[in-house]
Amino acid sequence: MAADLLQDNMESEIKELREIVQNYKPGITVTVPDKITFPENLFIGLFGRTGCGKSSLINSLKFAVSGRLRRAQWIDVASQEKAGGHTMFRKIANLTHCMYVIDNRGLDNPSAEQAQAEIAAQLDGHRGYSESVQWATDEEQPSSDTSCTPTLNLETGHPISCVIFVFSAIHDIEADFAGLNLVIDFFHRHQGCYPIAVVTHVDVAERKNVEILAAVLRVSGFGDIYEVANITDEHTKLDEQYQLNLLSLLERCMTIGDNTAVFKHYQRVEKEKKKNMLKMGRREKVVTPENTSRTKPTDMTEDQRCKRGEVKETLQKTEEERKEIETLKNEFQMKMMELEMLEYEHKMKMKLQQQRHELEMQQNALEIREMKLQEEERERRFQEQLRKIESDNRGELIRVMEANNAVKGARFPRFQPVISLPSPLPSCRLQ
Structure with missing residues (x-):
């Protein structure tokens, strides 16, 4: 009875979350005092090591959103022999009419500066979907300005509002996570929100490995960790618990995407203010009479040189202390x-x-x-043997007694008279 009630509650929650995800539009989850123009679509970026199951995760998300998934709608997952078995180009897949997922090539060293430069370019929408991902340092410095998402264009790409790091409970259990906390801080500075961690293959991995991986990710700085199973050729359907986890993941992505849009808006506002203040300061310097009589750096007094040296030394010490603290x-x-x-x-x-x-x-x-x-078995056998012995002895005793009776009858037969006297005898008179 309790199991049936729990099953009904889970099905009701899945149905409710599915409707929320299907009806989502950017900006619907937040309320802000200022008028903010939200993008038309939400783009979710997947990052992770080679073979962690990013492409399979997309199939699982599509299944959770619709409740079913035809084989023709699957995202192709390459075999281990083909191209390293993994994605070479950035790929985009739709979950709803305004929610998209962007798959990436395997990122085996996310803490490297080269990788961070490529990630920053992808977050800001400066990478298309037809070019191969090399994770190399780019000479251009991508702007962090995020405009409204344009229509789907495979050449320009789109800004990513929510980031998901994918980890496999099978392949990443012995991976090196040194520097992962720096990557998380990088995403937070760039997006204003922390990325989400997803642990895949939990249905085929040992539970101990899943718990160890989740503990490591929690220590590294991930606040949101979701355990999911993936759609594969062998498992074409998902259990309701995994469907619920995937829908909860997308609900969290919706909130993070809207919060990122708000963060980018105020970031642009702050940049505009600083830019205007800098322009005003330059105009004042041009107009102010003191600028014409400004002393040259070579004409500074000894006191000014000492102060400048002290300031420089203080800044240097501060930078060293900051690095030491870091x-x-x-x-x-x-x-x-x-x-x-x-x-x-x-x-x-x-x-x-x-x-x-x-x-x-x-x-x-x-x-x-x-x-x-x-x-008990020995006692039973003993009693059985005892009964058998008693039965055998009783039969032997009867046989002996019958034999003895037969011998006695042979030695002492019954007396049989030979001459028979007449009856009654005649009377004789005595003389």
Whole structure:
């Protein structure tokens, strides 16, 4: 009864979330005091290591949004032998009439400066979908200005409002996550929101590996972590729990996308203010009479040179302290990660010891039960043998008694008179 009620609640929640996702329009999840022009579409960017399951994740998202997915609508997933088995170009796929997902080539070292330069260009919509992704440093400096999303154009690309990092519970369990926290901070500075972490292959991986990977991602700085299963040739449908997780993921993407649009708007406003203030300052310097009588740098007094040197030295020390703090912060985060891993290993060890103790108790109980059964079996056999012996002895005793009776009858037969006297005898008179 309780299971049926839980099933009904899950189906009702899936239906409600599916309607919310299908009816989503950018800007519908936030309320701001200023008038902001939101983009027409929401573009979600997928990043992750080679073979983490990004393309399969898109198929799973399409299935969760529609409730079913025909084989002809699947995103092609290359085999392991073809092109390294993974995406070479940026690919775009639609989930709803205004929600799109952008797949990328495998990103095996996201902390590299070259990769961050390419990521920044993609976030701002300066990369199309027909060019190969090289993760190389680009000479151009992409502007962070984000205009309204244009119509679908495979040459120019689109600004990405929500970022999803995909990790496999099978292939990424032994990956090197050093510097991942720097990448997360980079996304936060650029987008105003933290990226989302998605752990794939949870339906075929060991639960222990899924928990370890989630703990590492949590320590690295991910606040939103979703566990999902992927549509494959062997698994063409998703369980309702995974459908619910995927729809909740898209609901979170909707909120992050709208918040990113708000962040970009105020970022542009601040840049305009600074630009106007800089222009005003330049005009004042041109008009002010003091500028004409300004002393040259070579005419500075000794006191001014000392002050400038002190300021320069202070700035240099501040920069060194900032770098030192950043280094200590990274070391602290790595130690926290190691500590959490040790704590998790200790908990797993204690859990294994408890399970071992329970198994030993069960084994002892089984041994005692087996000994009792053996004892009962021996007692049964003993009683059965005793009854057999008694039965055999009784038969032997009867046989012996019959034999004895036969012998006695042969030795002492019954007396049989030879001469028979007449009856009654005649009377004789005595003389």
